Amino acid sequence: MAKKGILLVNLGTPDSPEVKDVRKYLDQFLMDERVIDIPKLNRTLLVKGIIVPFRSPKTSKLYKKIWNEKGSPLLYYSEQQAKMLQDRLGSEYQVELAMRYQSPSIEGALENLKKGLVSSIKVIPLFPQYASASTGSVLQLVMELLSKWPTIPPVSFVNSFHDNDLMLEIFADNARKHGVENYDHVLFSFHGLPQRQMTKSDHTGKYCLKVNNCCENYNNANKFCYSAQCHNTAKLLAEKLELSRENYSVCYQSRLGKEPWIQPYTTDVLKKLAADGKKRLLVFSPAFVADCLETIYEITVEYNEEFKELGGEHVQLVESLNTDARFIEVLAEMSI
Numbered sequence: 001m002a003k004k005g006i007l008l009v010n011l012g013t014p015d016s017p018e019v020k021d022v023r024k025y026l027d028q029f030l031m032d033e034r035v036i037d038i039p040k041l042n043r044t045l046l047v048k049g050i051i052v053p054f055r056s057p058k059t060s061k062l063y064k065k066i067w068n069e070k071g072s073p074l075l076y077y078s079e080q081q082a083k084m085l086q087d088r089l090g091s092e093y094q095v096e097l098a099m100r101y102q103s104p105s106i107e108g109a110l111e112n113l114k115k116g117l118v119s120s121i122k123v124i125p126l127f128p129q130y131a132s133a134s135t136g137s138v139l140q141l142v143m144e145l146l147s148k149w150p151t152i153p154p155v156s157f158v159n160s161f162h163d164n165d166l167m168l169e170i171f172a173d174n175a176r177k178h179g180v181e182n183y184d185h186v187l188f189s190f191h192g193l194p195q196r197q198m199t200k201s202d203h204t205g206k207y208c209l210k211v212n213n214c215c216e217n218y219n220n221a222n223k224f225c226y227s228a229q230c231h232n233t234a235k236l237l238a239e240k241l242e243l244s245r246e247n248y249s250v251c252y253q254s255r256l257g258k259e260p261w262i263q264p265y266t267t268d269v270l271k272k273l274a275a276d277g278k279k280r281l282l283v284f285s286p287a288f289v290a291d292c293l294e295t296i297y298e299i300t301v302e303y304n305e306e307f308k309e310l311g312g313e314h315v316q317l318v319e320s321l322n323t324d325a326r327f328i329e330v331l332a333e334m335s336i
């Protein structure tokens with residue numbers, strides 16, 4: 001019997017932490033029209049003329065700090081997740097892993113599925129919350145590539161899984177290991193996004209940043225809003241941990257450039273919490289299904305240093321889903 005094809009896609013990472021590979025990665029990533037969503041000439045001047053030359057050496061230094069004998073944690077965990085999913089689903093399925101940027105490519109993974117004579121393809125972007133710059137970009141590229149095939153097989157896409165109960169349970173359990181009661185405050189620090197990209201997802205044109213606390217309640221008007229989905233993930237996690245509203249904050253990290261990104265910024269929240277006398281923070285990063293540069297370095301190292309300089313004592317990262325067998329169950333449920 002023909003196998004069913006499963007394509008897992010994460011964001012991507014450089015092939016090595018050396019400047020030349022970081023340059024290639026940032027160039028491909030930031031030239032994506034969904035990531036830097038400005039006219040092509042301006043994007044080319046900004047990315048190739050300014051960001052890539054200035055940022056690559058700095059980013060290379062950061063990647064060197066998180067690179068280990070297995071390579072980039074993001075790629076390593078993603079490969080493990082794909083292998084574990086293949087074992088879980090068995091011979092009726094063919095599981096392929098791809099990265100939106102760099103290796104392994106989406107094009108190569110789709111070719112492998114074609115060679116495997118699969119009867120259908122399910123695409124699972126590994127981003128719990130939908131954003132045009134992440135999930136949208138993966139879906140667009142898959143559709144573009146498949147549109148060139150003489151026969152397009154039945155294809156389906158996962159759009160988001162920000163409220164998946166089992167996924168939330170894993171994050172909550174990982175937090176419980178640290179003893180939530182040992183911390184003064186909990187942060188849900190999501191990867192940031194330019195504010196403009198968030199408002200673009202408002203199909204009503206009347207809701208996002210026009211209604212007070214627009215993202216706080218997840219509803220039909222903001223169902224595709226990245227920030228509303230982030231708030232929903234945070235709210236559901238807070239319910240699992242029985243946190244009251246004043247004991248947690250939702251914030252956004254990894255801002256790039258000068259235009260406004262979704263707020264509050266994590267660094268501003270750290271300042272406020274330190275000023276309020278908070279000493280120990282427990283930090284979730286539930287925009288990622290695997291630990292990566294943004295969690296291992298930005299939260300564990302940078303935010304710790306920053307918070308200590310402000311008078312705080314400790315910032316504890318809640319481990320990501322990584323190779324937890326229950327996350328493979330989440331992926332299996334989405335595959336079937």
Ligand SMILES: C=CC1=C(C)c2cc3[nH]c(cc4nc(cc5[nH]c(cc1n2)c(C)c5CCC(=O)O)C(CCC(=O)O)=C4C)c(C)c3C=C
Nearest residue numbers: 011012013035059074131133134191193256287292293294
């Ligand atoms: C949650 C998914 C992600 C969204 C949405 C996203 C948007 C986004 N990112 C940048 C710029 C950078 N992101 C970088 C690293 C990075 N981003 C994600 C995920 C999302 N990005 C991940 C998983 C990673 C880590 C990859 C790894 O190898 O570990 C970087 C590179 C590092 C650096 O130089 O700081 C950049 C740059 C933009 C501009 C953007 C939305 C517009």
Ligand SMILES: [Fe+2]
Nearest residue numbers: 011191192254
């Ligand atoms: Fe990013």
Ligand SMILES: [Fe+2]
Nearest residue numbers: 208214215225
């Ligand atoms: Fe919103």
